[in-house]
Amino acid sequence: MIAIQNISKSYGDVKALNSISFRVEKGQLFGLIGPDGSGKTSLFRILTSLLKPTSGKATVAGFNTVTDYKDIRKIVGYMPERFSLYMDLTVEENLKFFATVFNTTIRENYHLIEEIYQMLEPFKNRRAGDLSGGMKQKLALSCALIHKPEILLLDEPTTGVDPVSRKDFWDILKKLQKSGITTLVSTPFMDDAELCDEVALVQKGEILKMDTPQNLANGFPHKLWKIVSENNYRTLKVLDEFETKISAFSFGNSVHLATGDDVDEQAIVNHLKQHNVKLISIAIIKAHIEDVFMDLMSHEKGSS
Amino acid sequence: MKTFIAFVSKEFKHIFRDRRTLIILFGMPVVLVTLFGFAITTEINNASIAVLDRSHDSYSRKLIDKISASGYFNIKSELQSFNQIEKSFSNGKIKLAVVIGNDFGKHLITGKNAEIQIVTDASDPNTANIISNYLMAVFQNFTTESGVLPPSNLKIDTRMLYNPENRSVFMFVPGVMTVILMLVSAMMTSITIAREKELGTMEILLVSPLRPWVITIGKVVPYLLLSIINAITILLLGLFVFKMPMHGSYLLLFSEIVLFILSSLMLGLLISTMASTQQTAMLGSMMGLMLPTILLSGFIFPISSMPVILQYISHILPAKWFIIIIKSIMLKGTGFKPIAFETGILAFITIVLAVMTIKKFKIRLE
Numbered sequence: 260m261i262a263i264q265n266i267s268k269s270y271g272d273v274k275a276l277n278s279i280s281f282r283v284e285k286g287q288l289f290g291l292i293g294p295d296g297s298g299k300t301s302l303f304r305i306l307t308s309l310l311k312p313t314s315g316k317a318t319v320a321g322f323n324t325v326t327d328y329k330d331i332r333k334i335v336g337y338m339p340e341r342f343s344l345y346m347d348l349t350v351e352e353n354l355k356f357f358a359t360v361f362n363t364t365i366r367e368n369y370h371l372i373e374e375i376y377q378m379l380e381p382f383k384n385r386r387a388g389d390l391s392g393g394m395k396q397k398l399a400l401s402c403a404l405i406h407k408p409e410i411l412l413l414d415e416p417t418t419g420v421d422p423v424s425r426k427d428f429w430d431i432l433k434k435l436q437k438s439g440i441t442t443l444v445s446t447p448f449m450d451d452a453e454l455c456d457e458v459a460l461v462q463k464g465e466i467l468k469m470d471t472p473q474n475l476a477n478g479f480p481h482k483l484w485k486i487v488s489e490n491n492y493r494t495l496k497v498l499d500e501f502e503t504k505i506s507a508f509s510f511g512n513s514v515h516l517a518t519g520d521d522v523d524e525q526a527i528v529n530h531l532k533q534h535n536v537k538l539i540s541i542a543i544i545k546a547h548i549e550d551v552f553m554d555l556m557s558h559e560k561g562s563s
Numbered sequence: 564m565k566t567f568i569a570f571v572s573k574e575f576k577h578i579f580r581d582r583r584t585l586i587i588l589f590g591m592p593v594v595l596v597t598l599f600g601f602a603i604t605t606e607i608n609n610a611s612i613a614v615l616d617r618s619h620d621s622y623s624r625k626l627i628d629k630i631s632a633s634g635y636f637n638i639k640s641e642l643q644s645f646n647q648i649e650k651s652f653s654n655g656k657i658k659l660a661v662v663i664g665n666d667f668g669k670h671l672i673t674g675k676n677a678e679i680q681i682v683t684d685a686s687d688p689n690t691a692n693i694i695s696n697y698l699m700a701v702f703q704n705f706t707t708e709s710g711v712l713p714p715s716n717l718k719i720d721t722r723m724l725y726n727p728e729n730r731s732v733f734m735f736v737p738g739v740m741t742v743i744l745m746l747v748s749a750m751m752t753s754i755t756i757a758r759e760k761e762l763g764t765m766e767i768l769l770v771s772p773l774r775p776w777v778i779t780i781g782k783v784v785p786y787l788l789l790s791i792i793n794a795i796t797i798l799l800l801g802l803f804v805f806k807m808p809m810h811g812s813y814l815l816l817f818s819e820i821v822l823f824i825l826s827s828l829m830l831g832l833l834i835s836t837m838a839s840t841q842q843t844a845m846l847g848s849m850m851g852l853m854l855p856t857i858l859l860s861g862f863i864f865p866i867s868s869m870p871v872i873l874q875y876i877s878h879i880l881p882a883k884w885f886i887i888i889i890k891s892i893m894l895k896g897t898g899f900k901p902i903a904f905e906t907g908i909l910a911f912i913t914i915v916l917a918v919m920t921i922k923k924f925k926i927r928l929e
Contacts, residue, residue: 307770309928328926329772337770343763347580348573359569360771402767 260285260410260441261306266315268301268464275301277464278315283443283457288436290455290472291445292552298464299445300340303414306443307337320409333361336408340415342399346388350379350398353387354405361406371438372401375431393424400431411435413444417451429454449549460552467555472548479546479554481505481517484527487539488514497534501527508553515550566773570781577755578785584751592743592793596800599735610635610694612659613651615642622668622709626679629705630661635697652684659683659694671709733808736801737889738862740794741882744820745827745856747790750848752782752831757844766928775924783828790824810896819888819902822909826881827852829916836923856882884909 261283268276275298283289291299304310306319308328316323322330344353354376358365369376375397382390387398396416403411413432417425429451432442444455452458452472459469468475488494494514498507503526505517516527524541531538578584614630616623631638639657642648648660664670664678671677681698683691759765768778801807809816830852838844857863859873860882866874877883884905891897891905899906 304928307766309766309769311927332770333772335770337767339763339766341763343767345573345577345764346762348576352573352576356569356573357767357771359566360768360773362566362772 260287261289261317261319261443263302263306263317264315266302266305266312266317268298268305268310269313275464276305276312279461279464279466280315281459281466281469283441285441286436286439288432288442288444288454288456290452290458291443291461292447292449292452292458292548293445293461294447296463297461299461300414301464303337303339303412303443303445306412307335308332334409336403336406336411338399338403338411338413338416340418342395344387344395344399344402347386349384349386350390351383353398354401357402358405363406365405368405368407371404371407371435374434375401375404378427392420393427396420396424396428397431400428404435409441411440411442411444413442415445415447417446417448425451449547449552452548458548460555462556468551475551476546476548479517479551481546481554482520482522483544483546483550484516484518484524484541485510485544486514486516486527486531486541487512488531489537489539494531494536497531497536500534501530506554506557508550510549515544515553517550517554567777567781570773570777571784574755574781574785578789587751588747588789588793591746592739592797593800595739595743596736596797599739600800600805608635609637610659610690610697611639611657612636612661612694613640613642613648613657614638615645615648615660615662616667617665618663618667618669620666620668622671623663625709626663626667626702626705630698630701633697633701635694635701648682652682657684658687658690659698661698733890733894734862736797736805736807737886737893738860740797740801740820740889741823741860741862741885742853742856743793743797744790744824745830745852745882746848747793748786748824748827749831749834749852750845752786752828753834753838753844753848754841756782756832756835757838757841761840769926769928775926779832779920779924783832786828786831787821787824790827791821794820794824807893809893811892812898815899816889816892819885819892819906819909822906822913823881823885826909826913826916829913829920830881832920833916833923836920836925855880859883860886862886879912881909881912884912 263282264280265278266276266280267274267278277298279298279302291302293299301310305312305317305324308324308331311325318324319331320334322334324331345356348356354365354372358368379394379397379401382394387395390398400413400416403413417428420428425448432444433454436442444451446452455472457469457471458475460467460475470478486494491509491512491514495507495509498504498514498516501507501516503518503522505519507514507516509515518527524543527541528538578588612630614627616627627638630636636659640651642651642660645662648662651657651660660682662680662682664680667677667679669675679702681695683695685691756765759768798809802809831848834847834851835844838847855876859866859869859877860880861877862882866877866883869877888902888905888909891902895901
């Protein structure tokens with residue numbers, strides 16, 4: 260459904276995208292994972308035909324993003340990074356307006372947004388500007404869905420939204436996927452990534468790795484330890500001097516330490532003890548996608 | 564068509580739900596007209612003056628009576644000596660002092676030079692000029708009426724055509740209408756489009772089957788309607804509150820007003836294609852349109868007394884031509900023919916702006 264071939268985008272001297280290529284198959288839920296400034300928004304704007312790539316070619320549902328922009332604009336549902344709604348129009352007015360813009364009516368495609376809109380219904384006469392972040396996001400998604408798009412392009416839809424609403428949102432995306440809609444979604448959150456069929460990890464305009472979340476996590480090349488101690492910060496500092504360490508990052512209330520296969524638990528415990536770190540627990544764990552990303556990023560830093 | 568109507572009605576909702584917009588749209592015309600009508604005026608009524616009469620004879624008395632009876636002046640004080648003149652001025656009590664020389668009556672009768680001195684406060688040169696002119700007219704009257712001087716061979720009779728009383732309303736009603744229409748049409752449209760860009764809704768509108776002309780015309784139509792309402796309001800105020808005459812055809816006047824509104828709307832659209840935030844749109848239309856309109860259109864300062872460069876600049880301002888047109892229709896009652904040239908220029912400017920806007924309209928973000 261989406262084919263991206265060697266797309267590059269530069270703004271003056273700044274390279275936002277550096278020869279990116281990937282494909283999204285029909286019905287897939289594809290995740291673009293990366294920190295702010297990694298070029299995700301530029302890619303979305305190229306796919307929605309809002310920007311022309313500096314070089315390379317992209318097609319959406321077979322339409323070229325540069326030459327067939329009119330066709331693309333009929334079949335994509337786009338949710339930009341900020342929730343772009345009319346804050347002074349009510350929930351219902353916003354939805355009605357976008358339905359009319361796409362030559363359809365709310366009733367015609369109500370089944371698509373029914374579930375989301377039911378949550379919004381109590382507020383339908385409230386102005387969009389007075390909604391909470393999660394509600395705004397649901398309204399924006401409803402507006403993007405109202406014309407029954409073949410492809411949904413969602414640029415960081417879960418940024419600025421509380422965790423419960425975020426979970427709701429992903430449930431909705433999963434359901435939409437079942438009805439056959441292809442979705443490309445970007446997010447800076449790693450736990451969102453696991454819900455995608457396939458993810459691409461992007462950093463500085465390049466794809467570091469692309470696979471299913473499962474394969475990515477399984478492909479973590481090191482032994483991974485989860486260390487819980489009384490003071491994460493101190494533990495991290497002490498581990499800096501641990502000679503066989505590959506990487507160590509803070510994860511919530513624990514530290515994830517990657518080491519070579521030959522390192523055993525005793526060596527780590529001894530090292531921490533020597534430096535007076537009060538250890539609570541230590542265990543080997545399976546890598547999470549975030550570990551993979553952190554690992555890849557640290558290589559990037561090391562090489563540059 | 565359905566999408567177009569939806570777009571226009573959405574636009575009206577934006578306008579009526581934003582208090583700031585409403586104030587600019589409907590408060591501004593009334594405030595400006597009233598301001599210009601009552602406060603900023605170039606007419607003289609009851610200007611405070613002082614008189615120093617050094618002859619105290621029947622002729623000087625008569626002259627002073629004449630001055631105070633004219634209605635333009637209010638004699639605040641009768642002074643006794645020259646020293647008091649300066650003081651009265653520095654107190655700010657008076658705008659002008661009249662000094663009647665010694666033996667005024669005697670000199671008049673014997674045909675010698677009877678002397679009158681006018682002292683004005685030139686820290687406010689406009690007023691000083693105008694009231695001394697008024698006063699000169701009073702003197703002229705006095706000498707002919709009292710028959711003291713043999714009527715001279717050369718008699719100058721100035722008649723002010725189309726505005727015999729030299730009333731400034733005739734000037735400011737067209738002027739204010741021009742400024743308001745410019746403000747509403749150009750500034751407001753450029754701001755609303757910039758707002759869509761700023762809020763990111765433009766991004767969604769672009770990624771939709773909406774045609775560019777729907778977006779553009781949909782933005783313009785509401786402001787066209789509101790501008791027409793504004794023009795009518797100002798006209799009514801001018802006609803009924805300030806007694807501005809209307810000698811020409813209403814249909815012609817109305818068509819010219821619509822043409823001018825269209826040219827301003829095009830200007831607004833052009834600005835909006837270049838401005839990406841509401842702030843720049845506002846500053847752009849303020850600096851680029853409002854100031855030239857007020858200063859260079861001939862509304863306040865006569866174009867003929869401007870430096871040559873500014874005169875050239877004034878030629879490309881739609882406002883200049885519109886003010887000429889509107890005055891011709893209202894005051895002189897001219898038909899289309901005498902203003903065909905001005906109308907042609909206005910239409911030409913409008914078309915050029917429209918073409919530029921269409922060329923510059925972006926179907927993408929860059």
